[in-house]
Amino acid sequence: MSQKLRYAYYPGCSGQGTSKEYEQSTRAVCEALGMELVDIPDWSCCGSSPAHTVDHRLSSALSGRNLALAERLEGVSAILTPCPSCLTNLKVSAHKMKDPEFAAEVNALLDFPVRNTLPVKSILQAIYEDVGPDALRPKAVRLLTGLKLAPYYGCIMNRPPHIMEFDDHENPIAMDQLMEAIGAEAVTFPLKVECCGASFGVARRDIVQKLSGKLLDTAASNGADAVVTACPLCQMNLDLRQDQINVANNTSHNMPVFYYTQLIGLALGMTPSQVGLEKLEVSPMALLESLPARAEAQAQAAKKPASKGAQS
Amino acid sequence: MNVIALSHSQDRDFIAQVEKESGQNVSLCYQCGNCTAGCPYTFVYDIPVHQMMRLLQAGQKEALLSCRSVWLCATCQSCTTRCPNNIDVAHIVDVLRHMARREGYSTEYGVKSFVDSFLESVEKNGRAFEMGLLLRFIGKTGRFWTDVDLAPKILPKGKLSPLPHKVKNPEAIAKIFERFRQECQK
Numbered sequence: 403m404s405q406k407l408r409y410a411y412y413p414g415c416s417g418q419g420t421s422k423e424y425e426q427s428t429r430a431v432c433e434a435l436g437m438e439l440v441d442i443p444d445w446s447c448c449g450s451s452p453a454h455t456v457d458h459r460l461s462s463a464l465s466g467r468n469l470a471l472a473e474r475l476e477g478v479s480a481i482l483t484p485c486p487s488c489l490t491n492l493k494v495s496a497h498k499m500k501d502p503e504f505a506a507e508v509n510a511l512l513d514f515p516v517r518n519t520l521p522v523k524s525i526l527q528a529i530y531e532d533v534g535p536d537a538l539r540p541k542a543v544r545l546l547t548g549l550k551l552a553p554y555y556g557c558i559m560n561r562p563p564h565i566m567e568f569d570d571h572e573n574p575i576a577m578d579q580l581m582e583a584i585g586a587e588a589v590t591f592p593l594k595v596e597c598c599g600a601s602f603g604v605a606r607r608d609i610v611q612k613l614s615g616k617l618l619d620t621a622a623s624n625g626a627d628a629v630v631t632a633c634p635l636c637q638m639n640l641d642l643r644q645d646q647i648n649v650a651n652n653t654s655h656n657m658p659v660f661y662y663t664q665l666i667g668l669a670l671g672m673t674p675s676q677v678g679l680e681k682l683e684v685s686p687m688a689l690l691e692s693l694p695a696r697a698e699a700q701a702q703a704a705k706k707p708a709s710k711g712a713q714s
Numbered sequence: 715m716n717v718i719a720l721s722h723s724q725d726r727d728f729i730a731q732v733e734k735e736s737g738q739n740v741s742l743c744y745q746c747g748n749c750t751a752g753c754p755y756t757f758v759y760d761i762p763v764h765q766m767m768r769l770l771q772a773g774q775k776e777a778l779l780s781c782r783s784v785w786l787c788a789t790c791q792s793c794t795t796r797c798p799n800n801i802d803v804a805h806i807v808d809v810l811r812h813m814a815r816r817e818g819y820s821t822e823y824g825v826k827s828f829v830d831s832f833l834e835s836v837e838k839n840g841r842a843f844e845m846g847l848l849l850r851f852i853g854k855t856g857r858f859w860t861d862v863d864l865a866p867k868i869l870p871k872g873k874l875s876p877l878p879h880k881v882k883n884p885e886a887i888a889k890i891f892e893r894f895r896q897e898c899q900k
C-alpha cells in the first residue's frame with residue numbers, strides 16, 4: 403500500500419438519486435482509506451440493464467463512452483464503480499470489445515474510440531484487494547461488535563465468473579471479511595448471490611415481492627439483525643419496498659438494509675449523517691444504539707465459561 | 715405437453731442467426747435442467763429456460779419470440795454460471811429478446827415500456843433520471859398508481875430530484891442513439 407492508490411471513478415446514475423447514501427459513504431470511506439477517486443469527466447449513463455436487453459452494440463457504446471473518457475485520465479490504475487449493474491455493463495463492454503470486429507462496430511457509434519487499456523473493478527474489489535481486511539481492522543475506532551449481518555452480494559457482482567473475475571461466484575466472502583474486520587458478524591446466508599427481482603419493481607412488482615421477500619425471510623431465519631449489500635437496486639428493493647413486501651407476503655420484517663460502505667464508515671469513526679443513515683427507509687438507529695449493550699453481554703458470556711473452568 | 719412436428723416447423727436460419735448473434739453453439743445443450751433449477755424466475759415464466767433451449771434446438775422461432783420468458787429474464791447469470799457445458803444461456807435469452815423486439819413482439823408490455831422509458835430518459839439527458847423515467851412509464855402504460863405508496867417514503871429523503879441531472883453535453887449521448895438507429899436501418 404506504499405504506492406498511491408488512484409483510480410478513475412464512475413459514480414453511476416442511481417448515486418445521484420435513489421442511492422445517494424451509497425455514493426456519499428463510498429466517497430467518504432475511500433478518502434479515509436487513502437484511495438483517491440478521480441471522477442470521469444462528464445460521465446454518462448452506462449445503459450444499465452435496459453440497454454443490453456435492446457442491443458449489445460448500443461449498450462457497449464453507452465458504456466464505452468465512459469471507458470474512453472476514463473482512459474484519458476492520467477495516473478489512474480483502474481476504473482472503479484460502486485454499482486454492480488454499472489460494473490457489469492462496463493466490464494461486459496470491455497470484454498466484448500476484445501473482439502476487433504465488435505469493437506469496430508461500437509467505436510463507429512462513438513465520437514472517440516475505446517482503447518480498452520484500463521481494468522474495471524468494483525469499489526468492493528478495490529477495498530478488498532488494494533486495502534484489505536487486515537489493513538482495515540486497525541483503522542476501526544468503533545467496532546460493530548454484536549451486529550449480525552446477512553451479507554448479500556446480489557446476482558451480478560461475481561457472475562459470470564469469466565467476466566467478473568472477482569471472489570467466488572457461489573459463495574463470495576469479500577464483504578463477509580470486511581464486515582468481520584470491523585467487528586460485525588456475518589451470519590450464514592445461503593442466498594448471497596440470488597436475484598432480488600432486479601429492475602422489475604416498477605413493471606412487475608409481484609416478482610420483487612416474491613424474490614426479495616425470500617431474501618428477507620432467509621436473513622431473519624438465519625439470525626441476522628440486518629442485511630448488508632453492495633448494490634443500489636438490491637438495497638432499494640429490500641429497504642424501500644419492505645412494506646410492500648410485508649403486505650404482499652403477510653410478514654412483519656423491520657430489517658435495516660445497509661450499504662457496506664456505511665458500516666465501514668461508522669467503524670472508521672464517521673457520524674451517522676456522514677454516511678447517510680437517515681436516508682435509509684427502515685431506520686437502523688435503534689439497532690445501532692443497542693450494540694454497546696450487546697457487545698457487553700457478549701463479553702460477559704465469553705468470560706463465563708472461562709471463570710467456570712478456573713473454579714473446577 | 716406440446717408435440718412439435720419437427721419436419722415441418724424447424725427453422726434452421728433462425729438457429730443459425732441466434733448462434734451468430736450470441737456466439738454460442740446451441741447443440742451443446744443436453745437438457746440437464748441445471749439452468750432451470752437455478753433460475754429464480756421460473757415461477758413467472760411460461761417456458762422454463764431449459765425448455766427454451768430445447769425449442770431453440772428445434773428451431774421454434776414463433777414459440778420463442780412470442781413467449782413471456784424472454785421479457786422476464788433478469789439476466790441474473792445463474793444459468794450461464796451453472797451450465798455444465800459452458801453455454802452462455804443468459805446471452806442467448808438476451809439475443810432472443812433483441813429479436814423479439816426487432817420483430818415487433820411485446821408480450822410483456824409493462825417490461826418493454828419500462829425499458830423504453832429508461833432509454834428515452836438517457837437519450838434526452840445523458841443520464842437516467844428516475845423521476846422522469848417513472849412519469850414516462852406511467853404515461854405509456856396508464857398505470858398512474860405505480861408506486862404511489864412509495865412517494866411519502868422517498869420524497870422527504872431528498873433522493874428524487876424533480877429535475878434531471880444532465881451531462882454537460884447531452885447531444886454527445888443523443889448522437890450515439892442516432893448513429894445506432896442509422897446502423898440498424900442499413
Ligand code: SF4
Pocket residue numbers: 742743744745746747748749750763764767796797798799801803
Ligand atoms: S444447464 Fe446448459 S446443458 Fe443443462 S439444460 Fe441448461 S443450457 Fe442445457
Ligand code: SF4
Pocket residue numbers: 749752753754755756763786787788789790791792793794803804807
Ligand atoms: S439469466 Fe435469466 S434465464 Fe438465466 S437464470 Fe437468470 S433469470 Fe433465469
